[in-house]
Amino acid sequence: MSLTRVQKAAQVAGRTMADRHTPFIHNEWYVVALSHEISRELMSRTVLGRQLVLFRKEDGSPVALDNRCGHRNFPLSRSALEGDTVVCGYHGLRYNERGECVEVPSQCNCAGISIRNYPLHQQGPVIWIWMGEPEEADIDKIPAMPMLDEGWVTSEDYMHLKASYVYLHENLLDLTHLSFLHAKTFGTPDYARAKFDTEITEDRFWLKRYVVPTRLPPVWAKPTGLEGRDAARITTSDFVSPALHIVHAEFYDIALDESERPDQRIKTAHIPTPETATSTHYFVVHGRNFALEENEVTGFMHEQLMAAFDEDVVGLEAMEELLASRSEEDDFFEISLTADAASVAMRRYLKRRAEAEAAERTSPQAAGGAKTALASA
């Protein structure tokens, strides 16, 4: 089978876009866990392909270490937490919170053993981790989560996704899928055809969609009181970092003057943390700035949203199964649409970041050059 002109172009374009084979980006803050997940029980979680052990110290501060003893690779998650130290379940080596071995029961010194400690930072319901070069960890670079500001009420959740985080980011930047993948939940038929604006900068990507007039699905109509009304639904998809995507939306009755409209907005943080090349920890923090006292609204929206996001999980996993089963020579190119402009730019950015990092790892001298190339790309 010879390729069509369109397939050949897709093949060439595909080589510039991140996909399930692209290396991880390490120099970035990722969410490692919801705050309530980390406790005084040792817990194992894999992030960027690396197994970690997570726990809280007696003072409540969270700790992340490599989940392996430096002696013979016994998993520390199967060990004992004593005070603020972890005692290996095999030969009793004891590690402090910095990953330094402070006791080897069978000898008087500690043989210079240490394992990696990873900087953490708790931000309300989530805990961020830095997996990159330790000297570059800077908590000022943790991205803001505006739904955690005063005047907002939030709920959070976790899903495990058996697909690459790249495709979850793409899913979030392209909301034309709401009319189809989410036809039974919060999509409406007019969504795919609605007018949209795209904004692309070097490292940030927005897509704003104006569905006006429309009828809101129950998840938005009930809490806003806009059931049965001709409403506006204006949504911005905002790729903040490889670790964070925020969806902002506002709703109003189009019969009302701008000055009469109540301020009813939602902001949902979609937080994809790569577990392996083909699996992702998918955290969600959802917030609204209205009906702040109504707990049943929180529960209703949370349940409705998670049902919709589960449709994304099911769909992305179906794509991953297909990609995993294909043979190498298959012509499984991706042909991009006009609505994909932001997501294509985003996937190119992820690829450039990953390749610049990989080049830096293999040849630190070349780092400066790679960074320059990135800036001018």
Added chain:
Amino acid sequence: MSLTRVQKAAQVAGRTMADRHTPFIHNEWYVVALSHEISRELMSRTVLGRQLVLFRKEDGSPVALDNRCGHRNFPLSRSALEGDTVVCGYHGLRYNERGECVEVPSQCNCAGISIRNYPLHQQGPVIWIWMGEPEEADIDKIPAMPMLDEGWVTSEDYMHLKASYVYLHENLLDLTHLSFLHAKTFGTPDYARAKFDTEITEDRFWLKRYVVPTRLPPVWAKPTGLEGRDAARITTSDFVSPALHIVHAEFYDIALDESERPDQRIKTAHIPTPETATSTHYFVVHGRNFALEENEVTGFMHEQLMAAFDEDVVGLEAMEELLASRSEEDDFFEISLTADAASVAMRRYLKRRAEAEAAERTSPQAAGGAKTALASA
């Protein structure tokens, strides 16, 4: 361990025979499904390592397309069938029966997107597919199935076999295994030692076995009325194509003169379609030219035969498990017997076909040469 002379010869001979590592032969008609399997429900099936979506149009004609949207590889089998078009479950791209995208909801043109359509041809209870070069599809090359002629009554079935189609073909061309693998069903002890003729041409392979006199097993004795009689059982194994093997058999009372014998024959089409290198869709169409009105005979023979063929499936899967678990340097050669002459020739033919095709794919200019080599091999 040094090899014996016989092992060394087997090692050399093995390199000329198709096995579970041999590439697929594409330029051939294969059965993709039993006719009743394809309906107005979108259905996924993998053939020659390629995932297809199958459905029927409103006029009843069957359609096969690649099971993936050309945009982002979403599986079309998880999409919607609307009229004669498939609407992708992710972003709503619509494909017609030829695999052409005819609608992209988010934009006014279709971006030149198309996916592969595969020629199909329904022949009674089975549907044939052409996975090769489209311009070479020729329905006149679909092999004849004589049990579908007038004067015959048939039944059909499907089994999934977790082993290469190569070994199923070999199993069918070598019926000395009836005395052992099928000792409890339709094999008899005299089968393995019976006189046989072999006929080998460039692309077709026969083995004819004369079990005379014998006592027939119930599957043949009951319908023919030959229970307890000294009978003849004359069976021809006929490799028709990589996609079709037909077993012809006749039975008669040896006490009767040739002119007195009723014409009692069966023909069974064994139809192995490669799914992956180590799994096979195994279709069966069984027919007889006697007792045409007796439905209970159809049911009885079908049930008895499928029980016997299931013994082949179990045995071939046990061999595949063994081959899959062996390490590379193992001396797992196959030493061939006199009775294997037809199957060895057949496996060499499959290997030549596969290699000629592979050579053609990588270097179309060399195609003429490869075909010449095949003809003279």
Added chain:
Amino acid sequence: MSLTRVQKAAQVAGRTMADRHTPFIHNEWYVVALSHEISRELMSRTVLGRQLVLFRKEDGSPVALDNRCGHRNFPLSRSALEGDTVVCGYHGLRYNERGECVEVPSQCNCAGISIRNYPLHQQGPVIWIWMGEPEEADIDKIPAMPMLDEGWVTSEDYMHLKASYVYLHENLLDLTHLSFLHAKTFGTPDYARAKFDTEITEDRFWLKRYVVPTRLPPVWAKPTGLEGRDAARITTSDFVSPALHIVHAEFYDIALDESERPDQRIKTAHIPTPETATSTHYFVVHGRNFALEENEVTGFMHEQLMAAFDEDVVGLEAMEELLASRSEEDDFFEISLTADAASVAMRRYLKRRAEAEAAERTSPQAAGGAKTALASA
């Protein structure tokens, strides 16, 4: 992440030590089964990555052959045992106990077919197998099992371990883990800190540990009557061969003079036979030289010991899971402790043996040189 000086040293040292990637050592006697496991039922077992079929002849002597017919690789374990011959379940080829084909039903000769036969030797409760060069099989090299001598009573058992036999050997040579991995069974807190001697020769490795005074755990205290007493527990870990490790221990009341102490010793054979690179048949033969007539002591000690050894299985499998999931570039080095001297020497020995054998297989002429290198290493 740049490596610390200690990590770099561990990386270099690691390259000299056997691990889960090291090839098998073939020229060695291994235990293939407990004697009671092999019967007149054909049984399949994989040893050093090779699938065997095991059975007993009519005279009771055990037989091991490759578990595959020389014709088309059908597993003989799914075949029939007739007298002292195995009849293949596919085409009826018949093999004698030496692996020679003695009948091919469809023809008059046997085509020179044979499969490998493996020398076996029954030694009380265990059956040894020789997987190496047949001409080097020498039953005088089967290691002694002193707990099978007169004046001792034994019990035996089998566990399947999903980890490399290398780490089981290491576990056995380093008993500092008793205080931690076996804290709930037969470890005591003083074990890890007890004084020890190491003895290392070219091919044998000992570690002797003096836990004096101590309180014995129930498994030793009850049968010896030393409950509640200040006792001595003196244990020797003895790597006898890649296939055998023996733990010797003696116990006495330290208040008694040497002449007054009853002779109360145990010897436990830990017998790791590699199944695959990452799985092991773990046989145990445990013996004592006291309370010989008391069957309930045998049952009590056996149950207690197997519960403790199961902790090793669980721990080693946890390490294997971790190692299997790590990516290639991970800095999963093993930093060795003083107490590891014997086990490091042992792992170096296994690696030298495996590499010398591998060199001999690929270039028999080089064999002399490799053996010389081994002797002087």
